[in-house]
Amino acid sequence: MFRVEVARAFRRPRTYVLGALLAGVAILPSIVLATSSGQSGGPPFFEQLRTNGLFGGLAAVGLIVPFFLPLGAGLLSGESVASEASSGTLRYLLVRPVGRVRLVLHKYAAVMTLLVLAVAWVAFAGLVAGGIAFGYGRFPTLSGDEISAVMALVRIIGAVVYVAVGVTGLAAIGVFFSTLTDSGVGAAIATVAIAIISQILDGLSSLHAIHPYLLTHQWLAFADLFRSPIAWDAMRQGVLLQIGYVAVFLAAALAVFTRKDVTS
Amino acid sequence: MALGLIFPTEGEVEVLGQPVFQGQGPRDRALRSVGALIEEPGFWTHLSGPRNLEYFARTAGPADDRRARLGRVDDVLRTVGLEQAGGKRVKAYSQGMRQRLGIAQALLGKPNVLVLDEPTNGLDPQGMREIRTLLRRLADDGVTVFVSSHLLTEVEAMCDRVGVLARGRLVAEGPPSELRSSGNLLRIEVDDRARAEEILRRVEGVELDGSGTAQLRLRLAPPATAAGVNAALVAGGVAVSALVPEHESLEDVFVSLVEGEETPR
Numbered sequence: 001m002f003r004v005e006v007a008r009a010f011r012r013p014r015t016y017v018l019g020a021l022l023a024g025v026a027i028l029p030s031i032v033l034a035t036s037s038g039q040s041g042g043p044p045f046f047e048q049l050r051t052n053g054l055f056g057g058l059a060a061v062g063l064i065v066p067f068f069l070p071l072g073a074g075l076l077s078g079e080s081v082a083s084e085a086s087s088g089t090l091r092y093l094l095v096r097p098v099g100r101v102r103l104v105l106h107k108y109a110a111v112m113t114l115l116v117l118a119v120a121w122v123a124f125a126g127l128v129a130g131g132i133a134f135g136y137g138r139f140p141t142l143s144g145d146e147i148s149a150v151m152a153l154v155r156i157i158g159a160v161v162y163v164a165v166g167v168t169g170l171a172a173i174g175v176f177f178s179t180l181t182d183s184g185v186g187a188a189i190a191t192v193a194i195a196i197i198s199q200i201l202d203g204l205s206s207l208h209a210i211h212p213y214l215l216t217h218q219w220l221a222f223a224d225l226f227r228s229p230i231a232w233d234a235m236r237q238g239v240l241l242q243i244g245y246v247a248v249f250l251a252a253a254l255a256v257f258t259r260k261d262v263t264s
Numbered sequence: 265m266a267l268g269l270i271f272p273t274e275g276e277v278e279v280l281g282q283p284v285f286q287g288q289g290p291r292d293r294a295l296r297s298v299g300a301l302i303e304e305p306g307f308w309t310h311l312s313g314p315r316n317l318e319y320f321a322r323t324a325g326p327a328d329d330r331r332a333r334l335g336r337v338d339d340v341l342r343t344v345g346l347e348q349a350g351g352k353r354v355k356a357y358s359q360g361m362r363q364r365l366g367i368a369q370a371l372l373g374k375p376n377v378l379v380l381d382e383p384t385n386g387l388d389p390q391g392m393r394e395i396r397t398l399l400r401r402l403a404d405d406g407v408t409v410f411v412s413s414h415l416l417t418e419v420e421a422m423c424d425r426v427g428v429l430a431r432g433r434l435v436a437e438g439p440p441s442e443l444r445s446s447g448n449l450l451r452i453e454v455d456d457r458a459r460a461e462e463i464l465r466r467v468e469g470v471e472l473d474g475s476g477t478a479q480l481r482l483r484l485a486p487p488a489t490a491a492g493v494n495a496a497l498v499a500g501g502v503a504v505s506a507l508v509p510e511h512e513s514l515e516d517v518f519v520s521l522v523e524g525e526e527t528p529r
Contacts, residue, residue, distance in 0.1 A: 001323045001324055003322070004319045004322045004323050007319075008308065008311070008319065011310070011311060011315070012310055013310075087306055087307070087308065087309070088304060088305065088306025088307070089306040089307060089308060090306070091267075091269050091302055091306065092300070092302075092305075092306050092320065092369065093320075093323060093324075094267075094268065094269060095267045095268070095269070095295055095298065095300045095302070096295075096320060096323055096324055096325070097268065097295035097296070097324065097325075098323050098324040099324070102324065259271070261269065261270035261271055262269040262270065263269070263270060
């Protein structure tokens with residue numbers, strides 16, 4: 001089931017269009033900075049990109065986290081079960097028979113695999129563009145000292161992994177929504193809305209008491225990988241939080257789907 | 265429900281002696297040897313027909329079962345006459361082609377039980393006939409083919425046993441020939457209808473079952489016979505120009521059964 005899911009995604013033209021779009025976003029920082037001068041401010045790691053192409057990967061990942069990542073996660077997870085229901089394939093999968101628990105878990109695994117690939121692809125495209133525009137060199141950490149380019153690359157891979165882990169909770173929410181409805185688009189929009197609401201709440205300082213529990217609160221904590229020594233606290237919190245969200249919403253998705261009458 | 269898609273509020277479902285539900289959810293084993301086409305077929309329309317079958321084959325089950333299904337993709341496509349359409353995306357298929365692909369999908373696992381809902385939906389007469397022949401052949405090979413259909417002539421032409429459902433209840437079941445009481449309907453054409461009716465009212469076992477301008481429909485019960493009716497009419501001076509035994513169609517049986525069920529008791 002899992003392999004079929006992933007293989008099917010790569011047979012859809014849509015996957016390649018989205019891939020190209022993400023690559024476009026990923027190389028954007030390098031293009032902007034290479035063709036302009038002066039301070040640009042902007043998202044994390046933007047300014048440093050001028051000095052070292054390695055920051056291209058980080059700037060690209062930082063750029064997709066708030067918007068494109070929730071969009072992608074919402075789209076893939078929201079569609080996961082619901083689109084099978086609306087295309088009429090769900091009942092044939094169940095009659096095949098694919099067990100219901102297996103179906104939900106494999107769907108989720110496939111969604112996460114595609115998201116990991118998407119984040120890695122963005123980081124890769126950003127790194128390549130940054131390298132072409134500004135070259136690579138020893139990497140200055142946020143704490144002021146320097147690490148080797150190879151070490152920096154390892155930490156960038158770590159950042160990709162963290163960002164992907166960060167989206168596991170949202171993807172679980174999306175799969176849960178997807179089991180509730182036959183409309184993939186509806187579930188996707190609801191999922192994206194959850195991410196937006198979470199980010200809005202995270203921005204309201206009067207609500208700081210609930211901030212640590214917000215889905216998106218630690219999404220940008222991967223920046224701590226580039227301190228020396230690495231500050232693990234925020235990331236540890238982020239990972240635990242995601243584990244909690246995944247546990248709750250996957251359990252909910254399974255509870256709904258294993259009791260659901262499939263009539264469409 | 266027999267396929268584990270919707271849950272019973274009470275009672276149990278068994279397919280081939282295997283319970284379909286156990287505890288909370290459906291059980292897989294009961295469905296391994298079942299193939300199904302439920303209402304309309306469902307496919308990933310951006311993929312070709314063979315690719316769809318390949319993915320269905322790969323999705324679940326023990327490895328040897330998956331391999332066996334993969335090996336049968338070409339076979340089942342040939343069986344339903346789709347070997348030519350290979351490369352086309354399902355998006356570009358006609359409704360009849362999708363229906364055939366749906367049947368191919370149902371056959372992929374060499375099922376012992378085949379559940380088909382309106383299998384000839386969207387097919388031309390030629391296609392309907394082919395499907396009917398195919399199902400007949402499968403049935404002769406020992407596959408139980410379970411068809412639901414509103415095309416009663418279709419049902420009459422291919423089924424060994426027929427069940428009639430009205431308001432969720434099985435109101436009749438048996439071979440089609442038993443369900444319709446054959447040979448007891450008689451259509452006659454006479455020159456003087458009023459007189460004929462008068463005569464027939466006196467013949468034992470004859471019941472008038474509606475009439476046209478010069479036509480009468482009779483329902484016969486022993487001891488009345490077609491010959492006896494004819495003799496009585498002729499003896500009474502009525503000229504009989506036609507006397508045709510009619511078979512009650514499955515449709516008549518169906519309508520009378522369902523109507524009987526719907527009148528409040």
